[in-house]
Each structure stands twice: as C-alpha cells, then as structure tokens.
C-alpha cells in the first residue's frame with residue numbers, strides 16, 4: 580500500500596456517500612479519488628476507479644453495489660460495502676468490530692467488508708451479548724420495534740419530507756410517525772438473525788418519524804417466559820461487561836432517570852453527529868419485564884461513522900481517526 584492510501588466512494592453524492600466524503604475530505608492521511616460528475620453512473624469509469632484505489636467504499640442501492648463488486652479484478656483492492664447486498668454473504672466480513680471477540684482482526688485482514696445496517700446495529704448491540712453469554716436461549720422469540728429519522732430512507736424520502744415541510748402552510752400532510760414493513764421479511768431481518776446467533780428471525784416492525792436523523796431500536800424482553808429469568812441488573816452487567824473499554828458502543832448506567840428528558844423521555848436524536856450506539860436496559864424484576872433500547876445516529880454508527888471506523892481498521896489506522 581502507498582503511504583497515502585487512495586479511496587474512491589462510489590455513490591459519493593448520496594446521503595451516506597456525502598457524509599463519508601465530508602468526513603474523509605478533511606483528512607490529509609488519505610487521498611480521495613472522485614469520479615467526474617457526468618460519469619457517475621458510467622460502468623467503465625467506475626470499474627477503472629474501483630480497481631485503481633486501495634479501498635472502494637460503495638454507497639449505492641443493492642443492485643448497483645452488486646454491479647460494482649462484479650467489476651473488481653484487482654485482488655489488492657479492498658471493498659467496503661454500505662448496502663444490504665453482502666451483509667449475510669459468504670466470503671464477506673461483517674463490519675461490526677465490537678460484536679464479537681476477534682471481529683476487528685477479521686475486518687483488518689478482509690478484502691470484502693460489509694458495513695452493518697442501521698437498525699441491525701442497534702438490535703445486535705443489545706442482543707448479541709445476551710445470546711453469546713447464554714442469558715437468552717438461541718430460540719428466544721425476539722421482537723424489535725424501531726424508529727428512524729427520515730434520512731434512513733435516503734435521498735428520495737428526504738425529498739418527500741422536505742417538500743412536505745415547504746408546503747406545510749398549504750395544508751399538505753405527511754405521516755409524522757408511521758410504521759411500515761407490515762408484510763414482514765424486511766431486508767434487515769436475515770442480517771439480524773444471522774449475526775445475533777438467534778435461531779429464529781426476530782419480528783421486526785420499523786417506523787419512520789418526522790425528524791431527519793436519529794434512531795431508537797427497542798427490544799422488549801418478557802422475561803417471565805424463561806425458565807430462570809435473570810434480573811434487570813444481571814442483564815445490564817452482562818452487556819456492560821461485554822463492551823467494557825469500547826469507545827463506540829456505550830452501555831448507559833442502569834435505570835438512570837437523569838438520562839431521560841424531563842425524567843421521562845428517551846430522545847431519539849441525542850446521539851446525532853456521533854459514532855456512538857448507546858445501549859439501555861430498563862427492567863422491573865417483580866413483573867419480570869425488561870426492555871433493551873439502542874440509540875444511535877442512523878447516519879453515524881448506523882452508516883457513515885461505522886464506515887469510517889471500518890475503513891480505519893482496514894487501513895491499519897487508529898480506529899477512531901476522524902470520528
């Protein structure tokens with residue numbers, strides 16, 4: 580590798596691509612290679628650039644990402660894919676460094692790394708430690724209720740919301756909070772199942788809200804269905820121990836009311852602009868109920884921040900450079 584690694588972002592003008600670009604553009608330890616605007620979707624030009632850099636970051640819809648991977652003919656080029664296309668594929672390393680012991684080393688040594696999805700990042704951050712430590716059996720029937728800011732839907736959804744905001748005075752309406760994915764089988768379910776270690780797919784109900792960025796992922800735990808239900812404190816301590824020393828996965832103090840706005844509300848936007856996913860454990864031992872919540876910026880640890888963290892690992896740089 581050259582002393583200044585070359586990076587190409589395919590999809591540089593999309594929501595995820597732009598955020599990666601603006602963070603990398605401030606660094607002088609990398610050389611950003613850009614495609615001419617008029618050739619943005621020109622396959623010959625894209626293929627040429629992909630094979631001419633040290634790392635190509637794909638910030639594209641799934642089909643275009645598959646196309647880009649098909650162009651790779653240089654085994655020295657590393658690919659970091661932000662799309663859903665390869666998150667459960669053989670031959671790819673899952674880019675969630677904190678998820679399992681040894682995951683960082685796998686990312687560092689891989690040619691092909693898939694950047695995790697925003698919702699799966701929240702789900703996996705909460706559930707993986709409990710499955711890995713045997714506190715939840717692998718056939719636990721997990722459910723996930725989650726809300727994302729509208730930037731989670733990329734340029735198209737952003738434009739729909741922004742158009743609505745501009746025309747609001749004319750009485751036009753757009754959903755302030757809407758659940759979706761009601762046919763089930765959302766594109767993230769397989770990813771959540773495979774990387775959590777659960778044997779059955781979680782029942783996942785995503786939602787979008789009228790705020791641009793931010794995300795809450797909730798996993799209710801009806802502990803009374805378990806033979807030996809752990810207490811809330813035991814769950815908290817298991818997760819806190821799993822992520823001890825991690826900078827970008829932070830476990831919030833147990834049942835700490837000052838973390839709630841007005842002592843009541845968990846604000847979806849509090850991690851915006853950071854690469855941190857926060858994990859919360861709420862529980863009532865007498866009713867044997869618990870709730871795990873992850874809070875993250877869907878474009879931070881849910882996309883662009885995670886991509887930069889992975890890029891740093893892939894290049895052998897300190898993991899938190901530029902974050």
Ligand SMILES: NC(=O)C1=CN([C@@H]2O[C@H](COP(=O)(O)OP(=O)(O)OC[C@H]3O[C@@H](n4cnc5c(N)ncnc54)[C@H](OP(=O)(O)O)[C@@H]3O)[C@@H](O)[C@H]2O)C=CC1
Pocket residue numbers: 589590591592593594595596619620621638639640641643661662663695696697730731732733734735877878881882
């Ligand atoms: N938004 C989010 O919160 C997250 C998104 N992701 C993933 O990142 C990827 C990109 O998403 P996002 O940034 O939101 O999407 P956007 O729609 O905002 O951006 C996608 C970009 O890809 C470009 N593009 C589409 N087809 C091609 C092609 N054939 N060749 C070159 N460029 C192309 C688009 O250009 P044009 O607009 O001109 O078509 C656009 O600039 C997706 O796979 C998504 O799943 C990951 C985590 C979170």
Ligand SMILES: CC(=O)N[C@@H](CCC(=O)OP(=O)(O)O)C(=O)O
Pocket residue numbers: 661662663695696697698727728729730731732733736767785786787881882
């Ligand atoms: C609000 C919204 O529409 N969100 C998108 C998920 C965001 C995304 O593109 O998925 P990744 O994070 O896996 O890339 C959706 O549900 O399809």
